Amino acid sequence: MGASSLFEKIWSSHVINELGDGFALLHVDRHILHDLNAMKSLVELRERGYAVRNPELTIATPDHGVSSLPGRDINTNAAGTALLRGYLEETKRAGIRAFDVNEDGQGIVHVIGPELGLTQPGHLIVCGDSHTCTHGGLAALGFGMGRSEVIHVLATQTIYQKKPKQMRINFEGVAGHGVTPKDLILYLIGQIGADGGNGHAVEYAGSAIRAMPVEGRLTICNLSIEFGAKVGMIGPDDVAYQYLAGRQMSPKGADWDRALAYWKSLTTDDGASFDHEVSIDVAKVAPQITWGTSPQQVISVEDAIPDPSSGANAADTTAMREALDYMGLTPGRPIAGTAIDAVFIGSCTNSRLSDLREAAAVARGRKVKEGVQAWVVPGSQQVKQAAEAEGLHGVFRQAGFEWREPGCSMCLAANGDLLARGQRAVSTTNRNFEGRQGPGVRTHLASPAMAAAAAVSGAIVDVRKMMV
Amino acid sequence: MEPFVRLTGVAAPILTGNVNTDVLVRVEAMINVPKGKLGPYCFEVWRYLPDRSDNPDFILNQPAYRNAKILLAGVNFGCGSSREPAVWALWDMGFRCVIAPSFGDIFFNNCFQSGMLPIVLPADVIVSLAEDAKAFGDVAPDFTVDLERQVIIAPSGRQTPFKVDELKRHALLEGLDDIGVTLAIAQRITDFQTADRNARPWVYNV
Structure with missing residues (x-):
């Protein structure tokens, strides 16, 4: 066999059945459910007469539909109560380990996987969430899937894919x-x-x-x-192995030694x-900030808002004009100085301890600009506890940020956490789509440091000017 | 799953690139509205004005295209989240086929799971189909999409061939249930896990 990539090695070791044209039936090592799909998937599975094949290889956490309000429970976001109750009941019935809303270990799917040591090099990990690619940061082959595929994985512990x-x-x-x-x-x-x-x-x-x-x-x-x-x-490399050593679900003893030898064989x-x-x-690369309604509509913070006439073609020009219109921005003006209403620090992209440290370093000793609503939503209970142990919650609170409970929160606004039409936010999230943080809300994606800088400035600002 | 063999209906062009799944169905509708009733929530952010009245500029609100079954789309259609209700919302609105130069990968898979036919064709071919789809007054012409022959027949009779992976084509034509197909070879899954448990015991020691 010739030289192989990390991806090819993991893919081929999971093939159960080759189906031609690049299609294969693949084994799933870990399946993560969340509150938005757990109940409906498990109920449909049961109604169709199937059972969960490997509940022990499945884990569940509530994140999408939970409120981040301090003191929250499953009733805080009324629209999500039935979903959360169903999530708890159905996972219990199926024998799946499922975290409760305020239990240790709860958090955003893609935050808890790595921190529990559930995410490991060489694992094939799936979840009904497109950001399952996150787990690749620890050399796992992770990808998102739709509801039908979720049910298929529950029933068979396998998934059909075409090799990309x-x-x-x-x-x-x-x-x-x-x-x-x-x-x-x-x-x-x-x-x-x-x-x-x-x-x-x-x-x-x-x-x-x-x-x-x-x-x-x-x-x-x-x-x-x-x-x-x-x-x-x-x-995978030593950075990954050191991260995984000793985590709750990481291999132990002889298993660790075998796993480590295997992981080392996976590199490209x-x-x-x-x-x-x-x-x-x-x-x-300078600090980045998005100006439009697609993540590709991004510029350096020192740049001017682009002119639609610079579009690559007519369709691109139209898309740019529509995006500027939605965002309420004027081409040619510097993006820095654009006044904002809200800041959201959180999501599966940027809610880990290092992200919060990065934001707190900017917030320390400063005040959130009057009129700006600034939230910090840690990605998990573990992140929250670790941040509190080193006093980051105090730094944020003192600066005027709200320190909230773990979940997806305002990243997708499915949990009662959302902004009002026309409001402009700098968010550490992953999608600046129209209406993503609430109908008519304008989202600018940026790093935690840039978001914190915007909160204390009341406007988009180059964070480098605030660092010593 | 409802089989897809041959479809005749109006084709509506929305050639904007990067139409994401949040545009196809907002998350609130996903949580609170059951499959089968998502039609009014499809393209919610574009089809209504802030007071919830119809946006007359949105093409699917125009009489000629209200009953469209085929969507002519731009690049990267269905990018973004993995939400399968994005496909159901299109389905509930009456669509059975989306033709685009490229698709979000997860959305593309989800289409086949729900009996929706996604067809990949070059952008210039789609632009010419959109020309053929132009309405005269309140009437837009019918196209036929034939999955058996893998051809699109424009109102003029002009034929455009397309190609769908054989495995997916077969499943759509037959309306196959994936799980039933897989469980027919359940022993192979068991055999795989038995061998894998020896090779990678830490994966199973949970």
Whole structure:
């Protein structure tokens, strides 16, 4: 056999049945359910006369539909109460380990997987959520799926997939001060477009990736789907092994030794071929901010709002004009200085301890601008506890941020956490789609540091000017 | 699943690129509205004015296209979240086929799961189909999509061939239930897990 990539090695080791034309039936090592799909999927499964094949390989957490209000329970967001009650009842009935709303271990699916050690190199992980690509930050093959596929996995512990093409993205060099993994991946999306990775599994490589801690890698992989790549992954290395050692669900004893030897065999071989290869010089990347309604509509914070006439073609020009209209922005003006109403720090993209530290470093000793609603929503109970242990909640509160309970919250506004029509937010989330944070709400995506800087400035601002 | 063999109906062009699944169905509707009743929530952010009245500029609110069954779309259609209700919302609105230069990968898979036919064709071919789809007054012409022959027949009689992966084509033509097909080879899954348990015991020691 010739040189293989990380992706090919994991894919081929999970094939149960080859079906021709690149299709295969693949084994699922871990299936994560969340509150938005658990009840409906499990009920439909039962009604169709099937049972959960491997409940022990399945885990569940409430995140999408839970309110982040301090003191919350399943009744806080009335629209989600039936969903959450059903989530608890149906997972119990099926024998699936499911976290309760305020239980230790609860959090956003893509935050708890890595932190529990459930996410491991070589695992094939699926979840009814498109940001399942996040788990690739620990060299797992993770991807999202729809409701029908969720039910298929529950019934069979397998999934049909067509083998994607492969792309390698090399982030080379050292990023400047104030430039974070979020900026690198937003910059990439601006370069290759929201469909630049369609039909591909992406491997991120290069010196900047190797030097990056696991949490930053998770952020990078998380946004893979925002340029169309269902899978984004990073080769396993000592950084990943050290992260996993001793975690609750990480292999122990002899299992750890065997697992480690196996994980080391997964790295992409020299000479492995990719259908596409892209290189980014990270030294050239400035803090990024989106201006439109697609993640590809992104610029450096020092740039001017683009003119639609600069569109690549007529369709692009129209899309740009519509986006500017929705966002209420004037072409040609600097994006910095745009006044904002709200800041949201959280989501499966940027709600881990390092993200909160990065935001707190900017917030420390400053005050949220009057009239700005600023929220910090830690990604999990573990993140919340760790942040509180080092006093970050105090830093945020003192600055005038609300310190809230773990969940997806305002990233998708499915839980009562949302903004009002016309309001403008800087968010550390993954989607600036129309209405994503509430009907008519205008979302600018940025890093946690940029979001904190906007909160205290009351406007979009270059965070580097606030750092010493 | 309802089989898809041959379909005749109006084709509506929405050639904007990167139409995401939040546009196809908002998350609130996904939670509170059952499958089968999602039609009024499809394209919610575009089809209504803030006072919830119909936006007359939105093409699917125009009489000629209100009953369209085929959607002519732009690049990366259905990008964004994995929500299968995005497909159901289109279905409930009457669509059975989406033709685009490219699709969000998860949305593309979801279509086949629900009996919706996604067809990939080059952008210029779709632009010319959109020309053929132009309405005269309140009437737009019918197209036929034939999955058996893999051809689109425009109102003029002009034929445009397309290609769907054989495995997916067969499943759509027959309206197959994936789970039933897989459980027919359940022993192979058991055999795989038995061997894998020896090779990677830590995966199963939970």
